[in-house]
Amino acid sequence: MIAALRCVIVRDLRLAARRSSDVMTVVLFFVIVVSLFPLGIGPEPKLLRTVAPGVLWVAALLASMLALGRVFAADHADGTLEQMMLGATPLGLVVAAKVFAHWLVSGLPLVLISPVLALQFDFPQELLGVLALSLALGTPVLSLIGAIGAALTLGLRGAGTLLSLLVLPLYVPVLIIGAGAAEAAASGLGGHAQLLLLGAMLIFAGAFAPWAAAVALRISVE
Amino acid sequence: MSINWFKYSSPQTFFPLAGKLALGFGLLALLACGMGLYLGFFVAPTDAQQGEAYRIIFIHVPAAWMSMFLYVVMAFWGGIGLAFNTRLSGMMASAIAPTGALFTFIALWTGSFWGKPTWGTWWVWDARLTSELILLFLYFGFMALQASIDDPRRADRAGAVLALVGVVNVPIIYFSVKWWNTLHQGASVSLTKAPSMAATMLTGMLIMSFGFWFYSIAAVLLRARCIMLERERSADWAGQYARGAA
Amino acid sequence: MRCARGERTLFDQLSFTLKGGELLRIGGPNGSGKTSLLRIACGLLEPDRGEVRWGGENVRKLKEDFWVRLLYIGHANALKDDLTASENLSVACTLAGIVADERRISGALGQLGLAGRENLPARVLSQGQRRRVALARLALGADVPLWVLDEPFTALDAAAVDCVQGLIGGHVSRGGRVIYSTHYEASIAAAVSRRIDLAGS
Numbered sequence: 001m002i003a004a005l006r007c008v009i010v011r012d013l014r015l016a017a018r019r020s021s022d023v024m025t026v027v028l029f030f031v032i033v034v035s036l037f038p039l040g041i042g043p044e045p046k047l048l049r050t051v052a053p054g055v056l057w058v059a060a061l062l063a064s065m066l067a068l069g070r071v072f073a074a075d076h077a078d079g080t081l082e083q084m085m086l087g088a089t090p091l092g093l094v095v096a097a098k099v100f101a102h103w104l105v106s107g108l109p110l111v112l113i114s115p116v117l118a119l120q121f122d123f124p125q126e127l128l129g130v131l132a133l134s135l136a137l138g139t140p141v142l143s144l145i146g147a148i149g150a151a152l153t154l155g156l157r158g159a160g161t162l163l164s165l166l167v168l169p170l171y172v173p174v175l176i177i178g179a180g181a182a183e184a185a186a187s188g189l190g191g192h193a194q195l196l197l198l199g200a201m202l203i204f205a206g207a208f209a210p211w212a213a214a215v216a217l218r219i220s221v222e
Numbered sequence: 223m224s225i226n227w228f229k230y231s232s233p234q235t236f237f238p239l240a241g242k243l244a245l246g247f248g249l250l251a252l253l254a255c256g257m258g259l260y261l262g263f264f265v266a267p268t269d270a271q272q273g274e275a276y277r278i279i280f281i282h283v284p285a286a287w288m289s290m291f292l293y294v295v296m297a298f299w300g301g302i303g304l305a306f307n308t309r310l311s312g313m314m315a316s317a318i319a320p321t322g323a324l325f326t327f328i329a330l331w332t333g334s335f336w337g338k339p340t341w342g343t344w345w346v347w348d349a350r351l352t353s354e355l356i357l358l359f360l361y362f363g364f365m366a367l368q369a370s371i372d373d374p375r376r377a378d379r380a381g382a383v384l385a386l387v388g389v390v391n392v393p394i395i396y397f398s399v400k401w402w403n404t405l406h407q408g409a410s411v412s413l414t415k416a417p418s419m420a421a422t423m424l425t426g427m428l429i430m431s432f433g434f435w436f437y438s439i440a441a442v443l444l445r446a447r448c449i450m451l452e453r454e455r456s457a458d459w460a461g462q463y464a465r466g467a468a
Numbered sequence: 469m470r471c472a473r474g475e476r477t478l479f480d481q482l483s484f485t486l487k488g489g490e491l492l493r494i495g496g497p498n499g500s501g502k503t504s505l506l507r508i509a510c511g512l513l514e515p516d517r518g519e520v521r522w523g524g525e526n527v528r529k530l531k532e533d534f535w536v537r538l539l540y541i542g543h544a545n546a547l548k549d550d551l552t553a554s555e556n557l558s559v560a561c562t563l564a565g566i567v568a569d570e571r572r573i574s575g576a577l578g579q580l581g582l583a584g585r586e587n588l589p590a591r592v593l594s595q596g597q598r599r600r601v602a603l604a605r606l607a608l609g610a611d612v613p614l615w616v617l618d619e620p621f622t623a624l625d626a627a628a629v630d631c632v633q634g635l636i637g638g639h640v641s642r643g644g645r646v647i648y649s650t651h652y653e654a655s656i657a658a659a660v661s662r663r664i665d666l667a668g669s
Contacts (some may be wrong), residue, residue: 108477
C-alpha cells in the first residue's frame with residue numbers, strides 16, 4: 001500500500017515536472033496579485049505594512065483555488081482516475097497522496113516566495129518566519145478543503161467558477177486565523193495561538209478531507 | 223411528527239400529505255406572524271436606548287435563527303439521503319435551500335436597516351452579520367452546485383456532501399469570525415447586544431420565530447411537491463395529477 | 469438488475485452468474501448500455517435495481533477486497549501523455565496491486581508488439597499503440613481472477629487482435645473469468661462461452 005501511495009506521489013510530481021508551465025502560472029499569479037494591491041491602495045508604507053499579511057493570504061488563497069483545477073480534472077479526462085477508484089488501495093489514501101503532491105507543487109512554492117513578497121510591503125523582517133509558517137500550515141488545509149470542492153464539481157460545465165463559489169466560504173476560517181497569526185505577531189501579541197489552531201485545522205482536515213473527497217469522487221463518477 | 227415514516231417515504235404517498243400539511247402550516251404561519259408583528263410593532267415598549275428602530279429585531283433575529291436552523295435541517299436530509307439512498311430526502315434538502323437563503327437574506331437586509339439609524343452605517347462587520355453573509359454564500363453554493371448537475375441523483379448526493387461539509391464548518395466559521403471581530407479593536411457595534419428584554423419583547427420574538435418556522439414548513443413542502451412532480455413526471459400518479467389539475 | 473440513464477431504461481430484469489473458467493460476451497448496438505453494464509459489474513455504477521455480488525457479498529460493500537481481484541480496461545486508455553509507455557504500465561500495475569518489475573513490464577510491452585517503444589512518451593504513440601499499452605496489463609494480470617474489458621479490440625490491427633484474443637483465452641483456460649463487450653465477431657477459444665445481447669432502443 002505504501003508502494004502504491006509513493007507511486008502516486010512520484011507520478012504526480014513527474015507529471016508536474018514535465019509540464020512545468022502549469023506550475024509556474026500559479027506562482028506567477030500569486031506574485032502578480034500581491035503586486036497589484038499597492039497599485040490599488042497606494043504605496044504608503046504604514047498602510048502596506050498593516051495589510052501585508054492579509055494581502056499575502058488572500059493572494060495565496062486565490063492562487064490555491066486556481067490550482068485546484070489540476071487535482072482531479074486531468075486524471076478524470078483520460079480515465080486514470082477510474083483506475084485509481086478500482087485499485088487495491090483505498091481511495092481516501094490515494095486522494096491524500098494526490099493532494100500532498102499537489103501541495104508540494106502549488107502550495108510550497110508560495111510559502112517559499114512569501115517572505116520575499118512580504119519585504120515588498122516592508123513587513124518587519126523578524127516576523128517573516130511567522131508569516132511563512134502560517135502559510136506553510138494553512139496552504140495544505142486550503143488544498144485539502146479545495147480537493148473536496150474539486151471532487152464535487154468534476155466534469156461539470158463552468159467547474160472553475162463554481163468551484164470558487166463552493167470553496168471560498170469554507171476557506172474563510174483558515175484565512176482569518178492564518179492572516180491573524182502574522183497580524184497578532186506584528187502587534188506584539190505573538191501568533192502562537194493562531195499557529196496552533198492552524199496546526200489543529202491541518203490535522204483535522206488531513207484526517208477527514210481525503211475521505212470526504214473520495215466519497216465525492218465516487219458520486220461524481222457514477 | 224410521529225408518523226410512520228416509511229409509509230410516506232415514497233413521493234407518491236407523500237405528495238398529497240405534503241399538500242394538506244402545507245395548507246395547515248401556511249394558515250398557522252399567517253396567524254403566528256400576524257400576532258408576532260402586532261406584539262413587536264404595537265405592544266412592546268419603546269426601547270430606552272434605541273428608540274423605535276430596534277423593532278426590526280422582531281424580524282431580524284427570528285430570520286437569522288431560521289437561516290441557521292434550515293441549513294442544519296437541509297444537511298440532515300442530505301445525510302439521510304446519502305445513508306439510506308432515499309429519493310425523497312434529497313428532494314427535501316433541495317426544497318429547503320431557497321427558503322433558507324431567503325431568511326439569510328432577510329436577516330442581512332434587516333440587519334442593515336437596524337445598523338443605519340443605530341450606528342450610522344449600512345453595514346457593520348459584526349460577527350453575527352458576517353457569519354450570516356458567509357452562510358448566504360454556502361446556500362448559494364449548494365444551489366449553484368445542484369443547478370449545474372443534470373443527473374438528479376448525482377445532484378442530490380453531491381449537494382448532500384457539500385451541505386454536510388458546510389454544517390461542520392458553520393460553527394468553525396462563526397467562532398473564527400467572532401475571534402476576528404473581537405481581535406480587531408472589538409467592534410462596539412454589536413448587533414447581538416440586544417436591548418434588555420422586556421417580557422413582551424421576548425414573547426414577540428418567539429412568536430415570530432414560530433411564525434417563520436411554520437412558513438418555512440409550508441413553503442418547503444410546496445416546493446417539494448413541485449420537485450416531486452418534476453422528477454417523477456414519468457410515473458403514473460404524476461401524470462394523473464397533472465391531467466386532473468389541468 | 470435494472471439500469472436507467474436519464475429518462476431511458478437501458479435494460480431491465482437482467483441477471484447472470486459467471487463462474488471461473490467462463491467467458492461472457494456482451495453485445496449490442498451503440499448506446500444499448502454495454503458500458504453501463506460493465507461499469508455496474510465493476511462497482512463504479514450502482515444499478516437502479518438489483519445488485520452485483522462477489523462471493524455472496526455486494527461488491528460495493530467489499531470495495532478494495534473486490535477490486536484487488538478485478539482488472540478493468542475501459543473505453544479510455546487511462547494513459548498519461550507525458551509518461552512513457554513503460555512508466556504508464558508500471559503505474560497502472562502498482563495501483564491495481566499487480567507486482568511487476570522492469571523486466572516483466574518490458575516483457576509485457578514486447579508481447580503486445582511494442583518492443584523498442586517502451587521509453588517513448590504516450591503522446592507520440594498512435595491510437596493502436598496506445599490501446600496496446602493499455603492492454604499490456606492483461607499480460608501481467610494472470611493472477612487477477614476477474615477481467616472486465618470494454619471494447620478491447622478497438623483500434624487494433626489483426627496481429628494485435630490475435631494476441632489479445634490469445635491472452636483472454638489463456639486466462640479463461642487457467643480458471644479466470646472474463647466479461648467483455650465488443651462489436652467485433654471475436655473468436656476466442658473457451659470452455660464455456662456465453663453471450664448477452666442488449667436490445668438497444
